[in-house]
Amino acid sequence: MNAPEPQPSPITLPISTSALRAALGRFATGVAIITCRDAAGVAVGLTANSFASLSLDPPLVLWSLRKASPSVVAFGEASGFTVNVLAESQIDLSRRFASSSITDKFAEGAWRDGERGAPHLIGAAAVFECESFSQQDAGDHVLYIGRVLRLEDSGLAPLVFHGGRYHLLGEIL
Numbered sequence: 751m752n753a754p755e756p757q758p759s760p761i762t763l764p765i766s767t768s769a770l771r772a773a774l775g776r777f778a779t780g781v782a783i784i785t786c787r788d789a790a791g792v793a794v795g796l797t798a799n800s801f802a803s804l805s806l807d808p809p810l811v812l813w814s815l816r817k818a819s820p821s822v823v824a825f826g827e828a829s830g831f832t833v834n835v836l837a838e839s840q841i842d843l844s845r846r847f848a849s850s851s852i853t854d855k856f857a858e859g860a861w862r863d864g865e866r867g868a869p870h871l872i873g874a875a876a877v878f879e880c881e882s883f884s885q886q887d888a889g890d891h892v893l894y895i896g897r898v899l900r901l902e903d904s905g906l907a908p909l910v911f912h913g914g915r916y917h918l919l920g921e922i923l
Contacts, residue, residue, distance in 0.1 A: 778912040786828035797848035809898040834871035837906040
C-alpha cells in the first residue's frame with residue numbers, strides 16, 4: 751500500500767482588511783444597481799456586487815450595504831427596493847452609480863418607475879422588484895432581504911466583477 755501523497759499546506763494570511771478583500775475578490779460576482787425611493791420620494795441608487803439569491807419559497811433575495819454609506823437611511827426606511835442586474839453593455843452605469851462625486855446618477859440610462867416606485871433600469875440583464883422582508887445588522891454592513899414580487903429576465907449576458915475588475919462573461923464550458 752502506498753502512503754498518501756502529502757498535501758500542500760494552505761497559505762493563511764493574517765485576517766487584515768486588505769487580505770480579506772483580496773481573497774473575497776477571487777469570487778466572481780454579477781454587478782447590480784440597487785434602487786429605492788427615500789422618504790421624500792427621491793430616487794436613490796448605488797452599485798453593488800453583494801446581491802445573492804436566498805430562497806425560492808418564499809422568493810427571497812439579499813444584498814448588503816456598508817453602514818457608513820450615505821444611502822443606508824434611505825434603504826432602511828424604504829418599503830422595498832429594486833435590484834437591476836447589469837448587462838455587459840452597462841459598465842458605464844455601474845461606474846456612475848459607484849461614484850460618490852456624481853449627484854444626479856439617474857441622469858444617464860433609461861429608467862422608469864417599477865410597480866412599487868423604485869427606479870427600474872430598462873435593458874438590464876434582470877430586474878427584481880422587492881418588498882422589504884428583513885434587515886439585519888452584520889458587522890460593518892446592513893443585510894437587506896427582499897421578497898421578490900415581480901421580475902424581468904432579458905436573457906442578456908450579465909456584467910461580471912472579479913479581482914477588483916469588470917469582466918465579460920466567458921465562453922460556456
